[in-house]
Amino acid sequence: MILDLDESRLDDAEGLLAADPGEMLRQVASSGAQVRTAVRAAAEAGVEALAADGRPRAVVVTGMGGSGIAGDVLAAVAGPGCPVPISTLRSHVLPGWVGAQDLVIAVSCSGTTEETLATAAEAARRGCRMLGVGGPEGPLRDVVAHARAPYVPVDSAGQPRATLWGLSMPLVVAAGHLGLTRVPEEAYEAAAAVLDEIARRCRPDSDAFVNPGKELALALAGRLPLIWGTSPLAGVAAYRFTSQLAENAKYASVSGELPEAGHNQICAFDGVLGAGGGERDIFADPPAVDTVHGLRLVLLRDAEEHPAVARRREATLRLAEDRGVPVTEIPATGDSPLERLAALVGPADYASVYLALAYGIDPTPVAPIEQLKSMTA
Numbered sequence: 001m002i003l004d005l006d007e008s009r010l011d012d013a014e015g016l017l018a019a020d021p022g023e024m025l026r027q028v029a030s031s032g033a034q035v036r037t038a039v040r041a042a043a044e045a046g047v048e049a050l051a052a053d054g055r056p057r058a059v060v061v062t063g064m065g066g067s068g069i070a071g072d073v074l075a076a077v078a079g080p081g082c083p084v085p086i087s088t089l090r091s092h093v094l095p096g097w098v099g100a101q102d103l104v105i106a107v108s109c110s111g112t113t114e115e116t117l118a119t120a121a122e123a124a125r126r127g128c129r130m131l132g133v134g135g136p137e138g139p140l141r142d143v144v145a146h147a148r149a150p151y152v153p154v155d156s157a158g159q160p161r162a163t164l165w166g167l168s169m170p171l172v173v174a175a176g177h178l179g180l181t182r183v184p185e186e187a188y189e190a191a192a193a194v195l196d197e198i199a200r201r202c203r204p205d206s207d208a209f210v211n212p213g214k215e216l217a218l219a220l221a222g223r224l225p226l227i228w229g230t231s232p233l234a235g236v237a238a239y240r241f242t243s244q245l246a247e248n249a250k251y252a253s254v255s256g257e258l259p260e261a262g263h264n265q266i267c268a269f270d271g272v273l274g275a276g277g278g279e280r281d282i283f284a285d286p287p288a289v290d291t292v293h294g295l296r297l298v299l300l301r302d303a304e305e306h307p308a309v310a311r312r313r314e315a316t317l318r319l320a321e322d323r324g325v326p327v328t329e330i331p332a333t334g335d336s337p338l339e340r341l342a343a344l345v346g347p348a349d350y351a352s353v354y355l356a357l358a359y360g361i362d363p364t365p366v367a368p369i370e371q372l373k374s375m376t377a
Contacts, residue, residue, distance in 0.1 A: 003359045005221045010214045010358055013205035019357050022364025024248060025204060027162035028349045031342075032195035034157060038169035039188050045152040047131065047174040055084065055178055056103035056129055061171065062089040062119040063107035066160030066247075067134065069240060070107045073168040076233040077337045078181040086180075092118045100127040105174070107167055109160035111138025120144065133170045159364065161247050164240070164345070165195070172338070187336040194339050198346035213350025216298075217358055219328050220245075220351065223296040224273055225253040228261045229344075230313050231302035233337055237344035238300050244352035248363040251355060258309050262316060268295060269323045297327045300344045303334075 009015060016025070061071025071088030078086060089095070092115045098104065106120035111134045120140060123130055124147040132144030136153035144151045152170040157163045169188070175181045202213035209215065227242055229235035235257030242255035256265045268274050273295045297320050299313065320327050330347060332340035356363035 003361065005358050006360065007208070007218060007358060009360070010208050010211075010217070010354055016204045016357055019360070020353070020363060022362065023158060024162065024353050024356075024363040025350075027158040028353060029199040029203075030157045030162070031165050031346065031349070032192040032199065034163065034165035035169055035188055035192040035195065038152075038154065038166045039173055041154065042152050042170035042173035045150050045170070047150050047152065047170060048177045049150060050103070050129065050131060050174055051177045051179070053129060055180070057101040058084050058098070059086045059103045059105065059175070059180070060089055060094075060098055060123075061086070061105045061107060062094070062116050062123075063167075064090055064113050064115050065243075066162070066164065067107040067109045067113065067116070067167055069164065069236070069243070070133070070168040070171055071105070072236045072239065073164070073341065074105075074171040074175060076236040076341055077172050077183065078175060079337060080232070082180050084180060089119060091115060094119045094122040094126070098123065098126065098128060100129070103129045103131065103178075105131045105133065105171055106140055106144065107132075107171070108134040108138070108140050109154065109156050109163050109167060111135030111140040113140070116140060117143065123147075131170075131174055133167055161244065162349075164349075183336065183338060187338050190334065190336065191338040191342045194334060194342040195346050198342075198350070202347065202350040211354075212347040214354045216328065216330075216347055216351035217249075217354035219326075220251070220253075220296055220298075220355055221358065222293045223326075224294070225296050225298050226261075226265060226268065227253055227255045227298040227300065228265075228316075229255075229257045229300045229302065230305045230309055232257065233304075233341055234300040234302040234332060234344060237332075237341060237348065238298075240345055241298070241300070241348040241352070244349055245355065247366055247369075248352040249356040249359070250361055251352075258316070259312050262312050266316065266319065269319060269325055274323055274325055295325050297325055299327060299329045300348075301329055301331045302344075303332050303340055 075086040104123035108116040130147045130149035132151040154166045227238040229238040238255040242253045245251045245253045333343045
């Protein structure tokens with residue numbers, strides 16, 4: 001089936017809401033509120049008790065999809081100065097080196113994720129320190145309770161991928177109590193305010209030429225996005241954007257991070273989708289979803305770049321210009337890592353939903369995921 005892009009769909013606020021029966025736009029708009037609610041929930045669940053046993057040797061976050069990325073968010077906010085390694089585990093198997101000196105954080109929005117339950121149960125058997133974050137009810141809560149560990153209940157915004165901030169903030173709060181990162185109380189509110197402002201600017205009744213989410217969606221249409229972050233924090237946002245485009249817009253993209261992307265992905269500039277692509281002619285017929293007219297480089301620019309990476313970014317822009325590869329830059333703003341991450345993730349989340357709606361796609365259903373689960377149950 002060929003689905004044609006119809007930019008006029010994005011100018012019809014009532015039509016957008018009608019085309020979004022699962023209310024994905026509303027779910028994304030709840031991001032700021034999620035930050036505030038999750039910080040309170042973490043305190044009420046007593047995550048500060050984790051500090052009684054001192055600093056762990058390592059932190060392993062186990063989770064899948066929209067839940068697993070909470071581990072990446074924790075690592076991004078903690079940054080390179082974190083005194084212990086933080087890793088995200090997306091599988092059924094807990095590494096052999098994980099033991100009683102390590103903290104295993106199990107995250108599942110539903111509380112029923114197969115892979116997360118398997119690794120959480122194994123962590124409990126090994127006597128690991130544990131924290132659970134996820135649905136108010138379900139087997140994950142039981143596993144964590146059996147290990148006599150704290151559990152932070154999270155009410156889903158609707159879909160796990162739309163509950164990013166609700167699932168991530170308890171991890172950041174816990175890390176603060178453990179001395180792994182320092183996030184002042186005001187930083188949570190500042191990040192929530194950033195997300196609220198993005199929601200205001202990206203609301204459905206805001207015209208495309210002043211709406212960052214709609215503008216970004218139209219820039220991506222008909223192209224294969226190369227989404228690169230310019231720091232580890234921005235790299236997490238790039239991965240998140242790729243995942244959101246896949247689930248919401250059913251749209252393929254490639255994520256990466258500088259400087260690594262400059263050692264491999266950049267060669268696509270000279271491939272069949274790169275050289276001579278140029279900007280899309282606004283007077284041409286709208287592109288079909290199965291027609292790719294070239295690459296678009298999306299640079300998620302962190303305010304804290306390594307000087308060498310900044311030089312590579314500038315050189316990359318020149319190479320893209322020389323080869324006619326259009327570029328979109330999204331800057332991270334804010335004083336804290338949490339604010340900068342919010343500034344990068346917020347517009348991208350909206351863009352993924354608006355791209356779906358511009359193509360006439362319902363952003364909420366994820367039929368292939370459900371079919372895969374049923375085929376392997």
